[in-house]
Structure formats: C-alpha cells, structure tokens
Amino acid sequence: MTTAKILLRRTFATDAAVFLLSVVVIASQVVFMQALSQVQGYHFAYIVISLALLGFGGSGTVIALTKDGMRSRADRFVPLCMLLAATGCLVTLPAALYTAARADMQLLVFEYRAWFPLLMAALFVFIPFFFEALALGLVFVRDADIIGRRYAANLLGSAGGGGLGLLFLLWWSPEKIVPLFSSILAAGVLVLIFFSGDKTGRFRWYAVSLILLFTGVAVHIAAPLLPLSPYKDLSAALRLPESRVVTDRPHPMGRVQIVQAPSLRYGPGLSLFYSGEIPAAPRLYLNGEEYGACVPPTGKRPHILDSSVTALPLLIGEFKRALVLNAGAGASLGHLLSHDIPHVKGVEPHPFIVDQLTTWYGASLSDGRLSLAATDSRFYVRHGDSTYDLILLPMQGNFGGDVGLQALRENYLLTRESFRELWQSLDEDGILSFSVYIDRPPRRGLKLLALLVETMKETGIEFPSRHVAALRNWDMLTLAASPTPLGEPVRQALARAARRGGFDRAWIPGIGPAETDHNHVMEGDLLRTGMRLILEGRGESFIESYPFSIRPPSDDRPYFHQFLRWNHVTDAKRMMGEGAVAFVELGSLLVGITALLLASAAFILILLPLFKMKRASGQHGMMVFILFAAFGTGFMFLEIMFIQRLTLYWGHPIYSAAGVISALLCGMGIGSLTAQRMRDTSFILPAVLAAVCAVVTASLAFLPILFDATLAFPGPAKSFIGLVALALPAFFLGMPFPLALRRLDRDFPTLTPWAWGINGFFSVLAAPLAAILAMHVGFTLVGWCAALAYLAALAASVTFGNNARKDLL
DSSP: OOHHHHHHHHHHHHHHHHHHHHHHHHHHHHHHHHHHHHHTSSOOHHHHHHHHHHHHHHHHHHHHHHTHHHHTTHHHHHHHHHHHHHHHHHTHHHHHHHHHHTOOGGGTTTOGGGHHHHHHHHHHHHHHHHHHHHHHHHHHHHTGGGHHHHHHHHHHHHHHHHHHHHHHHHHSOHHHHHHHHHHHHHHHHHHHHHTOSOOTTHHHHHHHHHHHHHHHHHHHHHOOOOOOOTTSHHHHHHTSTTOEEEEEEOOTTOOEEEEEOTTOBOOTTBOTTOOSOOOBOOEEEETTEEEEEOOOOOTTSOOGGGGBGGGHHHHHOOOSEEEEESOTTOHHHHHHHTTTOSEEEEEOSOHHHHHHHHHHTHHHHHTTSEEEEOSOHHHHHHHOSSOEEEEEOOOBSOTTOOOSGGGGOOOTTSSHHHHHHHHHTEEEEEEEEEEEEOOSSOOHHHHHHHHHHHHHHHTTOSOGGGGEEEEEOSSEEEEEEOSSOOOHHHHHHHHHHHHHHOOEEEEBTTTBSOTTOOSSOOTTOHHHHHHHHHHTTOHHHHHHHSSBOOSOOBTTBOOTTOOBOGGGHHHHHHHHOTTHHHHHTHHHHHHHHHHHHHHHHHIIIIIGGGHHHHHTSOTTHHHHHHHHHHHHHHHHHHHHHHHHHHHHHHSSHHHHHHHHHHHHHHHHHHHHHHHHTSOOOTTHHHHHHHHHHHHHHHHHHHHHHHHHHTTTSOHHHHHHHHHHHHHHHHHHHTSHHHHHHHHHHHHOGGGHHHHHHHHHHHHHHHHHHHHHHHHHTOHHHHHHHHHHHHHHHHHHHHHHHHHHHHHHO
C-alpha cells in the first residue's frame, strides 16, 4: 500500500474517532440530565453543561502547560485518553448516578457533610468529560493544518449526539445507556489503532479496547436499576407491603412506572365525615414522582372524589363538554365520566401515559364519551377546535410538601399567557377549576388565585369576587371560577357541601369566606386573609408585602413554584423558622451554592495554573480578559436562554437541551470553518462581532414571534423550524473565538493559554448564573445580557486591535 493511501486511511480513522468522541460528549450530557431527573427530581441542565465545560477547560490548561510534551506524542495520548474516558463511562458515570441518588437534599443547607455525595458525583462526571476533551484537544492541536476536517467531524458528531441520546432514552433507561458510551469510545479506539501506521503495542491496544467494548455491552444488559432518592414518591410507595412495579417504560419525556399495592389508596381532599372504603388504585409515577392514580368510572356507585373538595365544580354546575389538562393517570377523567358528562376530553403530553389511559379507559373511549389527545396542554388550549363548559387543571403541590426542587422547574401551563388562553376557551357560563394542596404559610393557592384574578380583570371583569367559589378541608383547597357571576344556586350548593362533608367555604361568591365555618380554619389564617384581599381588589399591596413571591408568573419567568424573595428572607424566617425556609426553597438556594462551587472549581482547574503565563504577558491582559470573558459569558447565556425558550416550543426540557446543544454546536462549527478561511486583517474581528451583535439582537426580537406563530405546527415541522432558527445565529457565534485566537496567537502568543483559561472559566460560571437570572428577572433579560457581553467584546476588540497596531509599529 502506498504512503499516500496509508495517510488517507489514518486521516479517515481519526475523523471517525473524533466523530464518535463528539457523539459521546453530547449524548452523555443529554442522558445524564434525564438520569438526574429520575434520581433527584430535576434535570439540572446547567450543572451538567458546566461540568462538561469544566472538563474542556481543564484539558485545555493541561495542553497549554505541557507545551509540546503531549502534543508531540499525540498518537499515543489520544487513544489512551479515549480508553480512560471509556473507563469513566463504565465506572465513574454510573458511580455518579448512584452517589447523586443517595444525596440527602433536605440537609444541604444544614449539614456540610451532606454535600460530599454531590461533590463526589460531580467529580465522577468530570472525569470522562476531561479525558474526552483532552483527546479532542490533542487532535486539534496536532492536526492544525487540516483543522477544517477535524472541525467537520466534531460538529457532525455533536449534532448526531443529541439525537442519539434521545433515541437511546426512547429504548432504554439511563443506567443501561451509560455503559454503551464506553463501547462506542472503545470502538473508536479500535478504528484508530487498526489504521495507525505504528504497530508498537498494537495487541495491547486491541485487548484493552475489546475488553471495554464487550464489558460495556455486558453491563448494559445486566445493569441494576438506579437507586432513587428516599424522598421520591416512588421510593415511599415501594416501601409499602406487597408493592410492585407492574409497568416500567423509559422515554425521553420521563420514565413511566406504575405501582400496585393493597395499601396504596387514593382519596385527596377527602371529607372527614367519609366512612366508606378508600379504594386501592394503581399509582403512576413519572421519573419517580407521583403523576396520578387510576380510579375509573364506578357506574351507579359514587366515585371516591364525590366525597372530596375536588368535586366542587360538579356540585355547582352541569356540564356537556369537559377538558382535563395533563390528565396523568386519569382519576379526574374517571370522576367526570361517573357523572354522565356526554363528552370528556383528556390531554396528556406523554405518549406512553396516553397508551396506558387507552387501556384503562377503553370502554369510555369505545362509546365516544371520552377522547384523548397526546399533545402538550398549552398547545391544545391555544389551538383547540372548540370551547368547553368545564376545564380542570392538574392538581398542584404534594401531600406533606416536597424538598423544594420544584422551584427550578418551568411550568408553562401556570403563566399569565396560559391563563388568558384558558379563559378564552371557556363558554360564557363555563367553569375553570383547580385544586391545590395547602402549604403553610400559603403560597401555591394564593399564587394561583392572584393569577386567576389578574386574568379576570384583563378580560373586563370588575368584581372577581362574584365569579369565584372555593371549598377547603384540612389539606386541600379547590377553587372554581366562571366568566359569569355565580349566584344564589351556587351559594346554596356550597352550603350543602359544607354541611354534608364538613368542609369550610373558603369563598362564597359575592360574600367572602364563611365566618361560621371553623372545621379547618385556624386562628390568623393567612390563606383566608390573602384570598379576601386579592379577590376584593386589595391584592397588590398584599402581594408586594408578602414574604413569599406570589406574583403571577409569565412565560418569560415560568417558575410557578419559585417563592423565595431575597429581600424578604428575614420575614420568611420569622414566619417559618430558621431552617424551614431553606427546606421549602431549596431549588433557589441550590442554584446559588452550585454557582459558587463551580466557580471555585473552574478557578482552581483553569485560571490558577495559568496565572504565571498571564503575568509574563505584558499590558494587553485586560483587553484579552474582557474579550474572552465576553465570549464565554455571552454564548452560555444564549445557550441556557435558548434551552428554556425551546422548552415551551418543543414541549420538554430534555428535547430542548438536546436540540439546542446540537444545533448551536453544528452552526458554530460551520461558522468556525468559515472563519478559518477569512483574511486576517485588523478589521475582520470587529466586523464579525458587530454582525454577531446584530444577529443576537434580531434573534431576541423575532424568535419569540416566530415560535408563537408556529406553535400550532406539527412536531417535525417545529423541530425543523427551531433547529434552523438556532443554526443561523450559531453560524455567526462560531466566528469570533477562532478569529480572536488566531490574531492573539500571531501577535501575542504568550496570551493564548490565558485566553483559553478565561473563556473556559466564564463559560463554566455563566451556566448557573444564567439559571439564577432567568428565575429572578426572566429569560429576556438573560438574552439581553448576552447581547451586552458581545457588545463589550466588540469594544474590547477595537481597543485591542488599536493597541496591537501601536505596539507593532
């Protein structure tokens, strides 16, 4: 074989290895986000992305510090790093999942030792990312003369990694997917070594690679189930006698598990006078969290929910067309069907849950009384083909409360924009109803009420108090509202319900709370006080002074369960006690603490080792600092902002994370390749940054309009539109970094490692910082902060270019 053919084969082998490495880097991030959702309750996208970037930043520092030592032996170090990464996927990534699952989230703000499992999990995650990044970095440095090919393989692998991660999640659970990443990396090493011209030690490379490849497959087949946090609803259910999982189906939108147990019974908001049997009902769990119970129609016998406060809308009206949003396991569907409502529509976004509902409620589907839609509830409400005289929202809160991670979760069904659409979907005399577990001090119920009252006022209702009725017991509040004032028949129905069920009339239309009902109301009840002030038009001052955030959320800040107000922490502590605030608002506190921890790790691993290089660099350090800090901050702000924005458009945060990461990396890769072919003039970098500022500004202004206008499109069309809309700004975002690095390497090469370190440090820090800003000021401001970062980079590039020309002259 000729030398040219050997070199060509080696080039293709390296391209294949880079492609597989890039696939694993992105796919493992997507899978790990889903795994964290299952073991702890939130996908923690910002942490996973930051840890991946920390690995890339640390590897860049190592390459910079070793100078030509590693680069000259890249042929040996690249496969070695890939095998070490494969070992990490086989050992440390599963260890990270098991360690994270055992973390006691409730103790994080009380006991410093509670952080050890999470810190160990972060270290375990960092290890494979570090070696993957080190392998890629060595290839890019060694093959700088054909960097276009390597970038192309990298961007294609990155684009495919997001899709492969979602595909794997459709087939298998995360604990079975992670070992396969080891097999993929081992296969890449086999290809690399097979086509290598160096035969030294080839047998050892083959042996180790084959062992890792087959071990990954074996562990995939025999992987034990992930342990769950002991505070997961599923964990509690499985501790019941004779409990068993009867269904277990993985999916990118969440793992669906159904549990049966004789003692697993269902009766939320039940009357204290109820003396019948509480039915045992199969319980459905989504990522380990309760998602409802199956309580089908009971024929002529009363349904268990007839004795609950959740029966309020059926006590005050008769309905022909009912809509149940996020139907879950269908208990509300069974309740409505027990009352002979002619048509009940259930909307549930998870396709596997819709399949299960079809099995459970097949008879009602057959006779035409029930229909199901496997789509996002917000999408269905906006583009439904009819109005309804009853709309039921999913139950909010948990019995006994939760550990506060709900504060991190986006909920686009409970926003101002969503409630306006819900109200427009009601008939003139229709009913919108929701039930909520009562928390103390009250937060969820008051926030929902404030959201409802604001919606009614926007539609011209002058006296919302006449349009609302509410019942409560000791643990649950149910509220019903109508565009038409609720009159005397409703007041009489409330009186009968309170008398028969021992409920308290939390609100009588046009009157207020029933002062004579004292079955469940305590002295100084803030729920009663808040309801009165909000419904009687005095809610603004109450909302402003309340220690917790109960102001209605918007699509720009869709964090309904985020209640912490930093300027009222002292008042909240006085109401709840020193430690209780941290318990119920753990999500908000966790973001801030992890931001500090990630910043510390990035400083130690990236910046600190490069300080010596920086000190020897001369007077241009500040401009380089601003320039590359802006690159890292601006891009990560945009990435986190796009992930959150696309969650509503694509229907799920895991879809959004996978699509956004793939689209941005693909577009940036093409932009980087284009930048490599541009002439290296003093004006090219400022010109490109000016274009970036314009494109980012246009994206912030027009993408929300585009997404809103095309929300009704089919799923594949929305996927295409979203990917194209992201790829266009990504193309320009991929240009400034290589252009600036090329100019820096030419004029001031001693500053190059410092620039890498600055960019890596701020990229790691920006992800949690963007999450904090989104929770407290909204996604729009996060996007504009990204635009300001690139504007600062533009100013720094002009100043740096002028100073550089003076020095060279």
